Amino acid sequence: MTTVEANAAARSAASLLQILWLASPALPVGGFSYSEGLEAAVDAGHVHxxxxxxxxxxxxxxxxxxxxxxxxxxQAIPAWRADDVARIRALNHWVLQTRETHELRLxxxxxxxxxxxxxxxxxxxxxxxxxxxxxxxxNPPTYPVACACAAASADASVRDSLLGYAFGWAENMVQAAIKSVPLxxxxxxxxxxxxAGEIPLAVDQAIALSDNDRQAFTPLLAIHSARHETQYSRLFRS
Structure with a gap:
């Protein structure tokens, strides 16, 4: 192996490890404390x-x-890599404005x-x-935009970064299901x-979306999230 090939392999390994690090449930961002409406769906009998x-x-x-x-x-990863602050702020504002409940915004x-x-x-x-x-x-950074900043520093593709993000989300949500259903x-x-079998399709769908196609419209999830805010007994913060 040449020096160039060895350096490329080392950079690839370092990038993969950084994406795995960001996807880890051990990352101290509190993802384990949220069920994103799942706990309320269990309480209502939709998930049993x-x-x-x-x-x-x-x-x-x-x-x-x-x-x-x-x-x-x-969209935020290439914006961070290009130092397009206006674009980054616009994406962050969109996330804040489209959260459908107080819990999800918090x-x-x-x-x-x-x-x-x-x-x-x-x-x-x-x-x-x-x-x-x-x-x-x-003021404040939203999680997907902040995570994109960390992912942008890795020499990894946007697709690989999104695969890691989605799998980290899936791990947290499955743990929420284990505790709340319970399973x-x-x-x-x-x-x-x-x-995991569905994540590549979801990632490819996300990459293909334009600004006009991006959306946050999940009425049943929003209803359960809103109900969860006053749910009598709960394990999770959302």
Missing amino acids: DETSAAQWLGDQLHLALARSDLAVEA QTEQMGRSLLEWARQLGPLGAGVFERLQAADL GQSAGQRTLALL
Whole structure:
């Protein structure tokens, strides 16, 4: 292997590891504390077993995540790489304005701020991400836009970055289903396998969306999220 090939392989490995890091449930952004309306759907009886949980999360992947957060990240990564601050701010504003409930807006704000703090705590290792987020003055950064900033610093494709983002979301949501339905660990793994099979299609759908096609319109999810705000007993923050 030549020096050039060895350097390219090292950069590829480093990029992959950075995307896996961002997708990890261990990332200290609080994703584990949200069910994004799933807990309320369980309370209402719409989700009650492995099959209904997989159906709910699959629909959410394609109808909500792919058309909103994944589409935003697909457009925000090249904007960060081009230092197009106006574009970044416009995408961040869109996320804030299209969250359908108070809970969902608080979630994206809290996770965005936590990712900013994560970058700050890394010191020199996260300095580039922290400084770019600070300079953009997003007030506050939303999670998909902040995550796009971190992904943009990796030498990875937009598609690979979105695959990581979506799988991280799926892991958190499956854990929420395990706790709230409840499901066993084996059922959770089967559900995660089904979602993993659907994620590439959702990512390709997101990448293909233009500004005019991007949307946030999930009425039943919004209703459950709103009801969750006053739900008597709950495990999750959304």
